[in-house]
Amino acid sequence: MLRAWQAMARGVRRLSRAAGRGGGTTLPGRMLLRAQPRALERMARELDRGSVLISATNGKTTMAAMVAAVLREAGQPVVHNRAGSNMAWGVATALLDAKRGSDQLGLFEVDEAWLPAVARAVRPRTYLLANLFRDQLDRYGELELIADRWAELVAEDAGRARFVLNADDPLVADLGRGQDGVVYFGIDDDSQALAELGHAADSKRCRNCGTPYVYRTILLGHMGHYRCPGCGRERPPPEVAARAVELKGMSGARFTICTPQGELEAELPVPGLYNVYNAVAATALALELGVSLEDVRAGLSGFGGAFGRVETIEVGSRPVSILLVKNPAGANEVLRTLTLEDGQLDLWIALNDGIADGRDVSWIWDVDFEVLAGHVRRVSCSGTRAEEMALRLKYAGIEAQPQVDRDLARSLDAAVAAGADGAGTLYALPTYTALIELRELLARRGLAGRWAD
């Protein structure tokens, strides 16, 4: 029966792609799982090399894309949910391509709330768990709840699977304490330190004893080099670490990755410290999978960005750089990177409140839009909650008067046209469903493919 349903789901995917109804990344898997609830488990067994699961609040799609690029260099065939459809049905849709005897490895990014359910079906050989930040409280609930569920999962899979964990995120690092089969990664570079913990930092207290952590270095949100003065728990030393990080604005970053296999000079064509974290995480996972340092270097240096994460598309005669924003920690890093650019910025921000965005738009008040004050020439606000986004900018002290239009296409065209006199790049910051809409719009105009593949 499973085979018949798989064939039908593949048919639905083909039709859905041909009709231009999204990328057909969820519906086929949804149908399949409804008819065959154990399909995930059975299809995952078709993968000769087993599976790896990647989860985090921020960077899932990018880390998975980086690992895919590295594995491509290494000649390793993968089954990968590359368009970021990361709930059970997204993984199921990707698994339609699993075929025994073809030496495939499953490479799946998984939504942090879905991780336990997907993991219990797929039974991965390796996990990459990278960070936990405040995100969509209406959907996920509190951060601590997710951390508790992850901890149960890690305890359950200890001894059976390997874990690649972020040493710099206290909540994630705690998962590996006292466990075998753990590899830590992190950033060892004090020159990238922030002056203080962001006001939206989430994990300021030790989960073991409740004492506030003391930070020697704060790198991103609550990630950094910390120690609990209460019980002495501290950042575990990372086996795979980035050093000598040089951020080059929007054009990328250069850094050294130190690993047990040796050092690697990385040239990353995507920007920001958050992408350095993604690259170190991807490196740690790739090495864990037996890939050579040289293949890692080649994969990272040719990395072109993932779906909607730092893509540049020509609209009219103007380059539009698309940077997904979806929660305070991620958005803050995008803004921090934008302020490294010379000159005044033209911005287009689209705030939607769809289910996949979080219906609650509170989070924009946790984003430090204040850092943009003095850097903005023009700004447009669009999306279902455009007016509230515009108000946020007013209270952040952004001098430019926002152009507000809820209609995405009209708003984008006006923003592009307003700077057509050689103003350079327009930076587009959409939330998740606004990104999907934007991609559809650009695809209809023949300016971009609908999906990453």
Add this chain to the structure above:
Amino acid sequence: MSATLRVCALYPELMNIYADRGNIAVLRARCEWRGLGFELGASSLGEALDSCAHDLFYMGGGQDRDQAAVAKDMVATKRDALHRANERGAVVLGVCGGYQLLGHNYRAGDDEIPGVGLVDLHTVRGEGERLIGNCAIETDLGTGPRVIAGFENHGGRTYLGAGERPLGRVLSGHGNNGDDGFEGVLRGNVIGTYLHGPLLPKNVWLADRLIELALEVELRPLDDRMEEAAHASARRAAGV
């Protein structure tokens, strides 16, 4: 004579889960744009509270574990000062978890978290789903009926004592407990509500009213076209 609004944020590093600093940012800007002074203080775990040093006390929501620690500390170190501040007319605004802690207690199964008892209400962790969604209520803070729009996300169900007045009537959403059609609490200058979003950016009229109540002044209007558009957007999301 120009007055100064002295705000005290209670446990700001713990009770800030719904971008509560947005509320503070709005109070600050709207004072400064009118030439009023603005001072922000804070009082956290183990710190005493000076009841006379502030005109407005603000507390937001937190994660369950943090909220339990805050509750015990607040009863031990701040309850009496909050009562004294309230008696001399200071404004106390509690949002979400901060609202729950204004009452007698919060019960979840066998656990009971104490409140400071500024208002006669109690909260119980409901059996059912969390009450989540856009919400709008109609209230009257002495200037005629007005709408407050926001977002609610709470597992607790709050029940007011017989003599206690809700902040408003639910126009759309769940409110205090999903049953009685009311939201929040209003007694004198004590206001509790589940609506965040944050609350004040979506409802600047309420921010201004709080400043007026805290300082006993009348405020001059500002150019609020963007604020009114944002308020309309939040109402539209709630279907009101």
